[in-house]
Amino acid sequence: MTALVCDLGGTNARLGLVEDGLLLPNTVASLANDAFTDFPSLLGSYLVSLQKPDLESICIALAAVPTPEGARLTNRDWDIRRDDVAAAGGVSNVHFLNDFEALALSLRQADQHELQVLYQGTKSSRLGPRLVLGAGTGFNAAVCFPSRIGQASIVSAAECGHMTLPIEGEEELSLQAHLAAGRGRASVERALSGNGLVEIYNWCCRSNGRNLRFHKAAEISAEAASHGDPDCQQAADLLLRLLGRVSGDLALAFLPTGGIFLSGGVTRSLAPLMRATSSTFQTAFRSKGRQSSFMERFPISLLLDDRAALAGCAEWLRSTGAAGSSARLARDDEAT
């Protein structure tokens, strides 16, 4: 049986075909959303490029809280509707996953991923919860509780980007006010995202009385990672302090002794600044007062695999297609 899997971000869509639960590497393609008026057109174009394969099902991971009927992309003006996708793909089975839920599903087999270990952790456990989190177009996280004897694994979705941005002290209060302007509050993803990095950089320039030299997150992170422009460096340092603090807070919520897996374009673009144990990110992660040594137990890695969300979609199709023992997701599809 052939299925289509898709990782639909705010900027790009990555697609691939799955046969017998395995992603076919030579079918994987990445398309720019901007080149298409809507998602069905993008999907149609991809399928034409593969001579319109016969599909049995479609599984789409996207940055939203999906219902069985679809979702509105959180950070792009696209409505993704089940019926439209079904028509474009010529298939009735269409499933939607939150993108971080898909990443967490892929962590059922974390050792198959390309990883870069940032910190070993003093109490790592292959049976402990695995937390994936990251900053890209937005911010989110999800958790995989690995399978045990007599027990399938569980994946729990989240909407962590909308949590309160945790600030400390005068300088960060000023940043919070800047990020909250016109909105009434500053959520985690107002800072921990591509737009967030640009906003933090704008705030740094204003605080320092300097003109803006850059306008894109990729430029700012590249300057920071190469120790260039001082405002870019300051902005990246602030973002990494907040990312470390939020990651530490989420570690206290989920106790992920199975590992913390960092994902997302912004996170990865700043990776060169995160590797040292004494880096701003790792220091902020552990800065929990009398719990600081407790924080050392958690292993931290960068998830470098671009296809992890596609692998998570394939895993979802595999596990839900299996018998009664199939793993289920901790979601509210089945609301009473």
Add this chain to the structure above:
Amino acid sequence: MTALVCDLGGTNARLGLVEDGLLLPNTVASLANDAFTDFPSLLGSYLVSLQKPDLESICIALAAVPTPEGARLTNRDWDIRRDDVAAAGGVSNVHFLNDFEALALSLRQADQHELQVLYQGTKSSRLGPRLVLGAGTGFNAAVCFPSRIGQASIVSAAECGHMTLPIEGEEELSLQAHLAAGRGRASVERALSGNGLVEIYNWCCRSNGRNLRFHKAAEISAEAASHGDPDCQQAADLLLRLLGRVSGDLALAFLPTGGIFLSGGVTRSLAPLMRATSSTFQTAFRSKGRQSSFMERFPISLLLDDRAALAGCAEWLRSTGAAGSSARLARDDEAT
């Protein structure tokens, strides 16, 4: 088989006997920790009062991150050691649970508890995650992912009291500085606890240029709940705003469509102020900007059952004593 279960708080210990997985109501007693030099003395005194029953195992829930060998009570100067407990109880099987982990275990059968519904929730699901959280001697939370077909339920422990206290605006920055004095940071439980209420009240009196009239959390919450002393009312209102915000943040992390269950002495003492949909607590819970209507999906109840943690210990003994299908906890006891 007879087992002893214990809910060991910072102030009191509640104990009871369990037979065939059921708590025996006429054996339940609450003892003041202050009356004893250490926990084995307290345990010995309880067992003498019951004519020293033959025990097969002991399960203790306590406010700490336990290891199989025991734990140090987070908010009291007691070391609880497995060997000492085993000697006092005349038994070799001694198990420790985090107190909120025990509460979450009791939520496997949430309908057996005495509850007071604060908010129905627009998308409640009996299959959704159940989140218990609360402020007492300290603050914590835990989650129960209910069982599904082919799947036992999972309970995930946490250390949410040590997360960053999420503040917004000038007034709360001043409170954060007050709570962080001498510590370098303000965690969630620096505000959301009995001591936290006293500290917030002290800060209110200082800000308002008035002398302290009260020194105990119970006095302050009683004044606030009866609309008495204005500084007590202000302190309770601030605590409830922070409690609502933290509860909302944790709801975004765990998506508990199975319900949010509020526990803890401080939470319960302020319950009369939390019931209205327009109350400070409920308003702060939903105040998540463009996600505010999303927040309405989660049901919120007060968990009024004093014996819930004991029921959770009984549930743990029952489920781990069962066959291979027994439920397991998402913890790191089995660290590699």
